[in-house]
Amino acid sequence: MGNNLLKGKKGIIFGALNKDSIAWKTALQAHEDGAEFVLTNAPIAMRMGEINELAKMCNAEVIPADATSIEDLTNLFEKSMEILGGKLDFVLHSIGMSPNVRKGREYGDLNYDWFLKTLDISGLSFHKVLQTAEKTEAMNEWGSILALTYIAAQRTFPDYGDMAQAKAVLESIARSYGARFAKINKVRVNTISQSPTMTTAGSGVGGFDVFLDYAHKLSPLGNASAEDCAKYIVMMFSDYTRMVTMQNLMHDGGFSSSGITDEIIGELTK
Numbered sequence: 001m002g003n004n005l006l007k008g009k010k011g012i013i014f015g016a017l018n019k020d021s022i023a024w025k026t027a028l029q030a031h032e033d034g035a036e037f038v039l040t041n042a043p044i045a046m047r048m049g050e051i052n053e054l055a056k057m058c059n060a061e062v063i064p065a066d067a068t069s070i071e072d073l074t075n076l077f078e079k080s081m082e083i084l085g086g087k088l089d090f091v092l093h094s095i096g097m098s099p100n101v102r103k104g105r106e107y108g109d110l111n112y113d114w115f116l117k118t119l120d121i122s123g124l125s126f127h128k129v130l131q132t133a134e135k136t137e138a139m140n141e142w143g144s145i146l147a148l149t150y151i152a153a154q155r156t157f158p159d160y161g162d163m164a165q166a167k168a169v170l171e172s173i174a175r176s177y178g179a180r181f182a183k184i185n186k187v188r189v190n191t192i193s194q195s196p197t198m199t200t201a202g203s204g205v206g207g208f209d210v211f212l213d214y215a216h217k218l219s220p221l222g223n224a225s226a227e228d229c230a231k232y233i234v235m236m237f238s239d240y241t242r243m244v245t246m247q248n249l250m251h252d253g254g255f256s257s258s259g260i261t262d263e264i265i266g267e268l269t270k
């Protein structure tokens with residue numbers, strides 16, 4: 001059930017690969033809450049065609065775009081404004097990929113061409129999205145732009161590899177571009193740091209099952225689900241959060257503020 005929090009608002013949602021994707025759940029929730037939007041993903045990710053199912057459910061159009069290509073992004077923003085009949089109120093960047101992580105490369109044996117790809121896809125693409133939104137004058141006043149991140153930007157987690165650097169870049173871009181976009185037309189830019197979640201990107205990280213369980217036990221509220229994240233994103237797109245900008249917002253059931261919990265003590269004293 002929605003609360004019409006996004007009634008009359010228009011936007012673009014990047015990154016719905018399949019029904020597990022955080023972007024997929026966000027699209028469903030935003031639709032429930034009255035938003036109209038365009039769905040997009042990398043052309044290669046559309047081969048399975050699952051995004052068309054989602055598009056039907058949300059009454060949305062799909063425009064392919066590789067988020068590292070300025071040409072694709074310009075076409076996406078211009079076409080989206082045409083389709084939606086006006087400027088945008090929200091954009092979700094829900095994109096991440098590391099060839100080094102995917103191919104299991106050790107942190108001491110990284111392929112640097114792949115490292116650059118990781119940074120481009122998972123970090124710089126956020127700058128490209130923001131810069132294209134600015135150049136195409138796509139955003140309405142008081143718009144909201146969000147990217148998803150992970151606490152590995154601040155703390156080390158084995159097997160997260162070069163994605164840790166990409167997330168640090170992503171969060172820094174949100175601060176720098178947030179300062180700029182606020183002055184242009186009061187658009188806010190934030191990142192949401194989500195609990196580990198069982199998705200295609202998440203399960204690419206080695207030992208993910210064990211880690212999910214550990215994070216759950218160290219989070220007083222437990223891990224935040226993708227559905228919970230979708231609701232938080234909708235709130236951040238709504239008019240109830242107009243003065244929140246340049247923040248990295250923890251959405252993790254308390255994980256980031258937790259030293260140890262009874263559940264972890266229980267595990268260690270077994």
Ligand SMILES: NC(=O)c1ccc[n+]([C@@H]2O[C@H](COP(=O)([O-])OP(=O)(O)OC[C@H]3O[C@@H](n4cnc5c(N)ncnc54)[C@H](O)[C@@H]3O)[C@@H](O)[C@H]2O)c1
Binds near residue numbers: 041096150
């Ligand atoms: N799953 C987790 O544990 C977790 C935790 C914290 C943050 N996140 C972040 O959430 C975001 C969404 O990931 P998810 O967990 O829903 O997984 P997902 O695999 O469903 O989504 C990742 C998306 O990135 C897209 N993508 C990859 N390369 C692209 C490109 N060049 N251009 C456009 N799109 C491209 C993929 O097609 C896919 O749709 C990512 O930024 C991820 O790092 C995930």
